[in-house]
Amino acid sequence: MTELLGKRTRVQDVYDLIRDRLLSGGFEPGSKLRLNDFVDAYGVSLSVVREAVTRLAGDGLVQASPQRGFAVMSLTVDDLLDLTRARVLIETLALAESIRLGNVAWEAAVIASHHELANTPMLTADGETDLAFARAHRAFHDTLLAGCQSTRLQAVAAELRACSELYQSWSTHLAHDDTRDIAGEHRTIAELTVARDEPGAVEALRAHIERTTAALVRYAEESTAERASG
Amino acid sequence: MTELLGKRTRVQDVYDLIRDRLLSGGFEPGSKLRLNDFVDAYGVSLSVVREAVTRLAGDGLVQASPQRGFAVMSLTVDDLLDLTRARVLIETLALAESIRLGNVAWEAAVIASHHELANTPMLTADGETDLAFARAHRAFHDTLLAGCQSTRLQAVAAELRACSELYQSWSTHLAHDDTRDIAGEHRTIAELTVARDEPGAVEALRAHIERTTAALVRYAEESTAERASG
DNA sequence: TGTCAAGATAAAATCGATTCTTTTGCGAAA
C-alpha cells in the first residue's frame, strides 16, 4: 500500500519480521506488544520499532491506543464472520472480473502460482505452520484476482485477507482438519478459473473461504467450551 | 482504523492537521512533503511528524518511498476511475443492506446528518472549500452506510471515500458546477433511503458518485488541454 | 558542448536520552 522501490530500510525489515510473526501465531491475540522487547530482539532503536508497529496498525493487524501502546488485534467470532462476509463479497467480485477480462499471461500466472502452492508443504518438519506455505497461499489468492482491472479492489481484498490470516494463524487445527481437502479446494478453484467457468470458480472460492471460517468458529467454540467446563 | 480512546496525543493532532490540509487541497498532488517544514510549523519533533505521515501513508493519502521520504499521492484519471468503480460497488452494497436492515435509530441519524449537511455552506466567505462542509459531507455518507451490519465494509468504504476526497479537493470547479444540484442529489438520496426504496436510493447514490467523478475527469481534461495549448 | 565524477548540500533514517502518563504496590483509614 505504501512502498515504492526495493530499497531496504530497518523499519521495513522490522515490519516484515513482526508481521510474519503476527501472521504465524507468534503472539497471543489481544496481548500487548512490548516495544522494548523488539528493540532488544532486533537491535534497533525504539523509533524504528514504533514506525513498524504503526504501519501494522494501519494494516489492521495491530490495535493502537493512545498512551497505552499497541496490542495485537483481538479476535472475536463476530468480527471473523463480518470479515468473511466482506471478503466473500469482494473476492468473488474480483475473481468474476478476472475470469471475464484476464489475459493469457494472467492465466499462466494462476497455473504457476497454483503449482507452487501445491508443491509447498503446509507444515514444517516440526509441525509448525510453514512461512513458505503462507507466502505461497497468499500469492495464489492474489494471483486469482490479478486479472481484474481494479487495483483498488485487489488491494482491499489483500488487506482483508491479511486480517483473516491473523485468525487462521490461531488454529493449528486447520491443517489437521480431516474433513477437508484443502489442496483439492485450491486445485478446483485453479481449474475452474483457468477454464473460465465464472459461476463455478466463484462458488468454489466462496466455499473455500467459508469453510475455513466455519472450521475456525468450530475451533473457537470448542476452546470456550473447554474453558467453561475445565 | 486504529484509535481507541479520546486521548489526545501530539501525533494525533499533527495527523489531523496534515490530513485536513491534504483533503482541502493544501498540497500539490505528487509533491514532496518536507517533514522539517511541519516540525517548524507545528512546533513538534521530527518523530511526531514522521509517525503522523506514516499513518497517512497507511490511509493511502500519502506515498512513502524508502530513502526518499513522503509525497502526496499523485492523481491520475485512471486511478480515479478505478477508485470510483470500487466505491460504487462497495457503497451501493452497503447502502442496500442498510436500507434492508437499518433500524429507526439509523433512520433518524440519516435524517439528522442530512439536515446538518443541508445547512452547511459548501464554501467559506472567501470562496475556499469549507472544512465544516467536508466534515458534514463525510458524516452524511458514513451515516448512510451505518445501518449495514458489516463494520468492515463500512471501514473500507470510508477509506476509499477519503482517497476520493483527495481528488475532489483539487477541483474548485466542483462547487461552481452549474449543471449540477448537489444539495438536491443529497436530498434525493436521503429521502429515498429513509423511504426504504432500495433500488432508487442505490441508483441515486451511484449517480451522485459518478457525477462527481465525471466532473473531475472533465476538469482534468480541460487542465491538460490548456497545458498542451498554452 | 556534453558527460561524468568528486565534493558539497539537503534530507531521510536512526539513535539515545528526556519527559510525561499510566499502572502497580503498599500502607493508612474506614
Add this chain to the structure above:
DNA sequence: TTTCGCAAAAGAATCGATTTTATCTTGACA
C-alpha cells in the same frame, strides 16, 4: 477486609542530535 490515595516503577510519547543516503553543484575531461 475493603477502599482510598500516595509513591514508586514501568512504559509511552517526545525530543534533539547523529549517522546514513540521496541529490545537487561544479569543474575536469572527452
